[in-house]
Amino acid sequence: MPHYIGIILDEKRLEQVKGTPVEEKIQPIFGGTLKMLVVEVPDEKSQQILKEFERARIDSRGFIEDVPVAFRRAVFEEIAKAKSLDVIDNVLQRLPEIQELAKKEAEYIPPPEIE
Amino acid sequence: MIVKTPPPHGGRLVERVVKKREIGEKMAAGCIEYDLKPTTDPKGVPIRHVYREIMSVCYGFFSPVEGSMTQNDLEGVLNERRLENGWVFPYPILFDISEEDLKSLDVKEGDRLLLKLKGQPFAVTDVEEIYKIDPLDVATRTFGTPEKNPEVVREAFNEKHPGWVIYKCMNPYVIAGKWTIVNEPKFKEPYDRFWFPPAKCREVMKNEKKWRTVIAHQTRNVPHTGHEALMKNAAYTGDIEPCHGILVNAIIGAKRKGDYPNEAILEGHEAVNKYGYIKPSRHMVTFTLWDMRYGNPIESLLHGIIRQNMGCTHHMFGRDHAAVGEYYDKFATQILWTEGIPSFGFEAPPNEVDLGLRIIPQNMAEFWYCPICQEIAYSESCGHTDAKQKFSGSFLRGMVAEGVMPPTVVMRPEVYKAIVKWWKVFNYPFVNNKYLENLDRELEIDLPPMEVPA
Structure with missing residues (x-):
């Protein structure tokens, strides 16, 4: 059974996929207040992701969650590069680099500037 | 039907906090002292501190429990979720201690032990019983297994379950007895x-x-x-x-x-x-x-x-x-x-x-x-x-x-x-x-x- 990775699109990310075939695949959620791309992950690859990241888990929607920010960022970078959602193999090839970034991320994530 | 406030579990609220300072000082006088320590996971990360259980017992949140459980209470809880007196209670509440610390304390049943926290007197325990546990067994029986609890347990508990790890990482000796807070703490903000x-x-x-x-x-x-x-x-x-x-x-x-x-x-x-x-x-x-x-x-x-x-x-x-x-x-x-x-x-x-x-x-x-x-x-x-x-x-x-x-x-x-x-x-x-x-x-x-x- 496949699982999914949801990538939230902020304005910057939306700009990067504008005009590409990916734009049509954007899903509005929560009344259109959020926009998301959903990447399908075959079972054996989702198992690999779960093994790779200690806290990663499948939530009740079947989505792979609690993965490092670096992982999601890499998924989006590959989508923007390939202009396609078929990117999971490319992301998995980057695992050593993602793991390094995830280690740093376990200690510090910069807080957003909000009023 | 009008619903009324239920009585405390066990019939009365446990309140084991000494409010008068001089009484607390008297209770702590002459006791064997022990500095409370956290339970840590295999990597040394603190995952539990018994002080929280002492607070919740002494302020009555866990009524009718009054302290660290005796072996009979523990077995009752693990077997049928009941204290020795019959009241329902779900979890083992234990003051666990290492063999090394137990030997150095040289404490026995009937003694009063002063528990210190952050270098200050905090609570006393009146020692009723000292016994040995197998932490892995306590952990497993606390949460159940797919074989023994097939109605609701779907997977065997393991190192990824934080609660199971808490019990599994406990020390092998338990000092059972009622707790009393002798030096009332002040909560920080917030x-x-x-x-x-x-x-x-x-x-x-x-x-x-x-x-x-x-x-x-x-x-x-x-x-x-x-x-x-x-x-x-x-x-x-x-x-x-x-x-x-x-x-x-x-x-x-x-x-x-x-x-x-x-x-x-x-x-x-x-x-x-x-x-x-x-x-x-x-x-x-x-x-x-x-x-x-x-x-x-x-x-x-x-x-x-x-x-x-x-x-x-x-x-x-x-x-x-x-x-x-x-x-x-x-x-x-x-x-x-x-x-x-x-x-x-x-x-x-x-x-x-x-x-x-x-x-x-x-x-x-x-x-x-x-x-x-x-x-x-x-x-x-x-x-x-x-x-x-x-x-x-x-x-x-x-x-x-x-x-x-x-x-x-x-x-x-x-x-x-x-x-x-x-x-x-x-x-x-x-x-x-x-x-x-x-x-x-x-x-x-x-x-x-x-x-x-x-």
Whole structure:
């Protein structure tokens, strides 16, 4: 059974996929207040992701969650590069680099500037 | 039928806190001293501190438990979730100690031991019994196994389950006996304004809030709008009218990595009433000190006891209550409170057995966002199941970690601001090793200096 990775699109990310075939695949959620791309992950690859990241888990929607920010960022970078959602193999090839970034991320994530 | 405030579990509230300083000093005088230590995981990360259990026992949250359990109490709890005196209680409450520390203390039954915290006298224990445990056995029997508890246990517990790890990492000796706090601690900010031990909570709800019926909301999370909908809708239960009050009771202590910091949880819930999403005359935020065990149906029993002791008439239970992973059936808690779980000692729901609980359960299904109804909908009412957009705590955590402000329909902006406030303090939005180490060092309290006469 496949699982999914949801990538939230902020304005910057939306700009990067504008005009590409990916734009049509954007899903509005929560009344259109959020926009998301959903990447399908075959079972054996989702198992690999779960093994790779200690806290990663499948939530009740079947989505792979609690993965490092670096992982999601890499998924989006590959989508923007390939202009396609078929990117999971490319992301998995980057695992050593993602793991390094995830280690740093376990200690510090910069807080957003909000009023 | 008019619902009345239930009596404390066990018939009376345990209150084992010495208020007069000179009496505390006298009780501590001449005792053998021991500095309380945290329980650590195999990597040395603090995952539990027995001081929290001492606080919750002595202030009456865990009534009728009065201290570290004797071997008979422990066996009763593990076998059928009952204390030796017959009252229902779900978890072993143990003051565990290493063989090395036990030898150096040279303590025996009948002695009084002074327990110190942050270098100051904190509590005494009157030693009733000293016995050996097998922590792995205690851990496994506490949570159950798929073979022995097939009604609700789906997977064998392992190193990924934080509650199981707490019991497995305990020391092999237990000093059983009643605890008494001899030096009353002072809570730090922001904890101080949410501290309502059972006696005080009952008084505030009755005399200040004027609530006759109160529904409890368990939390270990900052609230999203799905939680808010759960609270608002579950509170429609009551008797001849909806519940007068909603008591949020957060579990505060060491948590699993990835949960939100305690401070953000409390202030996040506070924001719900402070900014009028549920008005403060109907909503109150409190906490209990406990290093959460994530034991789904077992944890729900403890929650029922705590909130009954605090004076609540009802308790809402959602899907996957106090759960982590897929060790238990998603509806294990609701099965317990609907029909009982015989293998855990309940042939009937825990509020229908002798010496059981008297709080009324309110089992709730799910809330989701329905894009067709264009509102947060209840799963048992909304017919657009295929269109549902579920609230997922982990999805929200992912969004928060990426620095995306959740839309108002999912999380109130003031709640998000509480997350960011504490994110800036800890340089991290969630519990991590550093947070746990800092929490262990600082704790939620300070102790006033106390000179103990020789």
